[in-house]
Amino acid sequence: MRRRSGLINCLQFSSNQRVILMDDPLTEPLDDLTVVRTVSLTNAIEKQIERLIVEGELAPGERLNEIQLASRFGTSRGPLREATRSLEAKGFVEVIRNRGVFVRQLTVEEALEVYDVRAALFGLAGRLLAQKMNDELLAKLNRQLDAMEAAAAQSDFETYYPLNLEFHRTIVESAGNKTLLAEYLRFVKKMHLFRAKSLVQGGGLAVSNREHSEMVDALASGDVERAHATCWRHVERAKARLLAAIEAESTQAASVS
Amino acid sequence: MRRRSGLINCLQFSSNQRVILMDDPLTEPLDDLTVVRTVSLTNAIEKQIERLIVEGELAPGERLNEIQLASRFGTSRGPLREATRSLEAKGFVEVIRNRGVFVRQLTVEEALEVYDVRAALFGLAGRLLAQKMNDELLAKLNRQLDAMEAAAAQSDFETYYPLNLEFHRTIVESAGNKTLLAEYLRFVKKMHLFRAKSLVQGGGLAVSNREHSEMVDALASGDVERAHATCWRHVERAKARLLAAIEAESTQAASVS
DNA sequence: AACCTGTCTATTGTCAACATTTATCGCGTG
DNA sequence: CACGCGATAAATGTTGACAATAGACAGGTT
Known part of the structure; x- marks a missing residue:
């Protein structure tokens, strides 16, 4: 099949052959087809x-x-x-x-660098959001807070982790700065490149949720500086937890060997 | 010339044919050649x-x-x-x-977004730098401050502008966070995509330099919060100046037409 | 005159082939 | 046995060619 001659163009995968691009008008509705056309192979x-x-x-x-x-x-x-x-x-x-x-591999130093930049970006998000907070948004944040608390109460990490990501995303997204959102998401993704991914994701569910409550309070208060500082500090604390986890890991490894 | 067979590989330009990549051992010293080999055409x-x-x-x-x-x-x-x-x-x-x-074209909204992100990044730089300030660095910043002041006194914008860029770069670079530096520089470059480039570069030389002095003072004080706020505010003020220039431009255009 | 339609051209999307470099591995030598 | 060395294989860098698309333009129709 040298030429697909406008019939089917698919991306196939190892175990589950997933069709990503479809170009066949017989099997695919027309609406989806137009969407497909706009996405390049690259x-x-x-x-x-x-x-x-x-x-x-x-x-x-x-x-x-x-x-x-x-x-x-x-x-x-x-x-x-x-x-x-x-x-x-x-x-x-x-x-x-x-x-x-x-x-790409992230060294410990680079991971800490990323945390600082993320803190700055998230602090900006807090600052912007505090200025445009409304009841609807506050309700949404509180709902997400409750959902996280429920998951944390059961130590259900599998549920908690995506909720946690979504909560942070809501804050940055609602800040209303698209450039900020794009950069923030890129840095969050970048943390997946750190060798000890589990360490990044770890770090007390209950502790984290207490901070989240503080953050929502600060955002709702309308005090821009307080919201800024609280959001910034939240990321800084996550960085401190990672650092502590790394040191605990290394001393443990030293005592074992 | 289908194959260059390892002799000369050059990037040529319209008016002045500039040779960028050299692969010829006869005309180029070996040190440069090794450098060339590591740079891909892309x-x-x-x-x-x-x-x-x-x-x-x-x-x-x-x-x-x-x-x-x-x-x-x-x-x-x-x-x-x-x-x-x-x-x-x-x-x-x-x-x-x-x-x-x-x-890429930057709309006014996007340009303002970039300013906010830059403010956050530059604020972080100020925070980090205040913690690691030393006499040598302070002397360097003061030298750059003097050079800018001299250019400003003569209203020599051609000299002032690159000095200004270098001054800011020194601050971010000296903060010691490479991730931060890379992102900061990218956003500075991005401002060149704004239609009214002159407006971005404009905005009172003397005014700007007074702010620069304040910044160096704050950085030298060792007061982290003050350094953070001062650096942040500096970018915010530049944003305000841009906004004012845009509005002045639009009202002027309205009165003319 | 405005609009639709089919053709043509310039430009982008994709591919397969060739050139070049790096990595691997067996072999001989000190 | 370790070490260097050369042939071989595999992967990347680059290219030119072909396919498909979007925009321009001319001609006919309402």
């Missing part, structure tokens, strides 16, 4: 590789084999290379000339 | 396009013709497309499928 591939990285199938430090990935996605190397160059610019992979593309 | 092209955008040869909204640019750089379209995908991820161009690549 974009689709980029998203898929990003997924593989975030979900851990591609581990930090691992090399991305162009030929292998291209055949897996059912495309040539051209679009794949374009996708990896985009991912490089976003900081998810590292390209070394004549050597290949590698999933 | 990277070189990307940097050149970025230069064309920042210097204004490629105006915001303008389309980048792949064939034309590729022939101008003396390469094929492959590396060029990779370069544009990287620039897209960095937010300098916009890619529309089957239509082409366009130099």
Whole structure:
């Protein structure tokens, strides 16, 4: 099949052959078709590789084999290379000339750097949101708070973690600065590149939720400076928890060996 | 010349044919050659396009013709497309499928968004730097302050502007957070995409320099919160000046028409 | 005159092939 | 046995060609 001649164009995967792009008017409604047309192969591939990285199938430090990935996605190397160059610019992979593309690895120092930047961005979100807080939004945040508390009470981490992400996203999204949101989300994703992902995600459910309550209170108070400081401090505390976890890990490893 | 067979590989330009990549051991010292070997064609092209955008040869909204640019750089379209995908991820161009690549245009709203994010990042820089200030660094900042003051006294904007950029860069760079520096620089570059570039660069030399003095004082005081607030406010004031300039421009245009 | 329609052209999307470099592995030598 | 060295294989860098799309334009119709 050298040419797909406008029939079917799909991205296929290892175990579950998932169809991403459809171009067949017989099997697909017309509305979806127009959507499909706007997505380039490069974009689709980029998203898929990003997924593989975030979900851990591609581990930090691992090399991305162009030929292998291209055949897996059912495309040539051209679009794949374009996708990896985009991912490089976003900081998810590292390209070394004549050597290949590698999933970016975050050192402890870089992870701490990212936390500081995230703190600054999240602080800005708090500042902006405090100025435009309304009842509807407050109700939404309180709902999310309750849901997290319920999950925390049962120590249900699988439920808690996505709720936690969504809560933070709501705050940044509601701040109303799209540039800020895009950067914030990029940095959150970037933390997945840190070797000890579990350490990042860990850190007391109940403790975290107490901070979340404080944050909502500060945001609702309308006190811009307080909201700013509270949101900033929340990320700083997460950074401190990570640091503590790393040190606990290393002393434990030292005592074992 | 189908193959360059390891002799000369150059990027050529319209009026002045500038040689960017050299691979000829006869004309180029070996040290430079090794450097050249590590730079991919894609990277070189990307940097050149970025230069064309920042210097204004490629105006915001303008389309980048792949064939034309590729022939101008003396390469094929492959590396060029990779370069544009990287620039897209960095937010300098916009890619529309089957239509082409366009130099990104910043609306007023987006420009103001960028200012807010920059304020947050620069505030973080101030916070970090206040904690690690030393005599040597303070002397450097004061030297830059003096140089700017001298240029401002003569209303020599051509000298003042790069000094101003360098001063801010010194602060962010000295903060010691590489992630922060990279993001900060990207946002500064992004402001070049705003239609009214002159408005961004404008805004009272003397006024700005008074703020710079305050900033250095705050950084030297060791008071983290004060340094944070002062640096943040400096960017916020620049934003306010831009906003005022835009409104002055629009009212002027309204009165003329 | 406005509008629709079919054709044509310029440009982008994608691919397969070739050139070049790096990594691997077996082999001989000190 | 360790170490360097050369042939081989595999992967990346780059290219030119072909397919498909969007925009321009001319011609006919209402």
